[in-house]
Amino acid sequence: MRLIPIESIREGSYLARTIFDDNGRILLKEGIKLTSPILKRLKYIQIYSLYVQDDYSDIEIEDIIKPELRQKSIKIVKETFTSIERLQVQLQQSMSHSSKRLSLLKTQDEYFSSIYDLAQELIDNVLSNKSVLVNLVDIKSMDNYTYQHCVNVAVLALVLGIGLQLNKYELRDLCVGALIHDIGKVFVSKDIILKEGPLTKEEFMEIKTHSLRGYDYLRNVQNITSSSRMVVLQHHERQDGKGYPEGIYGEKINKLAKIVAIADVYDALTSDRPYRRAMLPNEAMEYIMGNASTMFDYNYVKAFSKVIVPYPSGTVVKLSNGDVGVVETTPLNFPLRPDVRIVKSLDKSKIGCLVKLVKELSVVISDIEYYV
Numbered sequence: 001m002r003l004i005p006i007e008s009i010r011e012g013s014y015l016a017r018t019i020f021d022d023n024g025r026i027l028l029k030e031g032i033k034l035t036s037p038i039l040k041r042l043k044y045i046q047i048y049s050l051y052v053q054d055d056y057s058d059i060e061i062e063d064i065i066k067p068e069l070r071q072k073s074i075k076i077v078k079e080t081f082t083s084i085e086r087l088q089v090q091l092q093q094s095m096s097h098s099s100k101r102l103s104l105l106k107t108q109d110e111y112f113s114s115i116y117d118l119a120q121e122l123i124d125n126v127l128s129n130k131s132v133l134v135n136l137v138d139i140k141s142m143d144n145y146t147y148q149h150c151v152n153v154a155v156l157a158l159v160l161g162i163g164l165q166l167n168k169y170e171l172r173d174l175c176v177g178a179l180i181h182d183i184g185k186v187f188v189s190k191d192i193i194l195k196e197g198p199l200t201k202e203e204f205m206e207i208k209t210h211s212l213r214g215y216d217y218l219r220n221v222q223n224i225t226s227s228s229r230m231v232v233l234q235h236h237e238r239q240d241g242k243g244y245p246e247g248i249y250g251e252k253i254n255k256l257a258k259i260v261a262i263a264d265v266y267d268a269l270t271s272d273r274p275y276r277r278a279m280l281p282n283e284a285m286e287y288i289m290g291n292a293s294t295m296f297d298y299n300y301v302k303a304f305s306k307v308i309v310p311y312p313s314g315t316v317v318k319l320s321n322g323d324v325g326v327v328e329t330t331p332l333n334f335p336l337r338p339d340v341r342i343v344k345s346l347d348k349s350k351i352g353c354l355v356k357l358v359k360e361l362s363v364v365i366s367d368i369e370y371y372v
Helices: 036-044 067-093 098-127 145-163 168-179 183-187 201-207 210-218 226-234 255-269 281-290 298-307
Strands: 002-005 026-028 049-052 316-319 324-329 339-344 354-356 365-368
Touching: 067 098, 067 145, 067 183, 098 145, 098 168, 145 168, 145 255, 145 298, 168 226, 168 255, 183 210, 210 226, 226 255, 255 281, 255 298, 281 298, 316 339
Parallel strands: none
Antiparallel strands: 002 049, 316 324, 316 365, 324 339, 339 354
């Protein structure tokens, strides 16, 4: 299977991965033939990329967490965010009714208890995975982007945290913080959050308040640890001090927040948005590696590069010498130089040969091919 931008999908192709709707119900089942009306409908609901079956990359790409757990996670995060938004209105309306406020605050704590339970389930699922390598870009719908993004960031952060050998308590606080790192966006105008285009300077300044707003809100939530709250506050801080909200730098930034900062940017860059298409995983990885020590902690970026596979097995790539091949494996510590089996070349004798890019230093991957 391969992930292909929807405008590049040929009519008559077959869907390789089931698509779910906002409530976790099957929208399109794996194996369905993609017709022009179906593709048009998917564009209308703002799904811009699909996994399709093809003749060259027959490798089954598995999600690092179970599909049913992914859908459950998105649902819980969505319910938590939307419920907190409603609760804030109700709390303001009950300022003079202490008994009602206590009841609402108890309900609030219950929502965050479900986040804790979810975090533990995600940790157990990721730890049980035999190969803790991330090689899948999730398909997101625009309506559920924030919630899907939070789940992806949690999974990416967990994988990096495991690579950094965090203990079980740190992994729990990391996962909880990642799942709710954008909770402050419920206090930002919906018109700005859902805007289908680049933000104005004023709108961006408003968006930048979400980390502090989220942190201030969570200070009144009993079952969120200080470490998880720091993730919410500091996930947009930078190593060079040019981040926000406080402009702190280096070791002053909480280490769990540093992890989530990398996961947050990677998932954002590899996600389709109404105003721009997703970067390829290798481009996002190169961006993060290029910003090590400025935006991100150098040692954490180094660890991240070992658990992210920019070119998943089965990806069809074009090489700088003009040859086209299928990625078979990726050597540990060399994410941008996988082993490639040649399937198309002007030199017919090369077809079927395996090229190890870690040894062929004069050849690099120049592009990802959608059709051969």
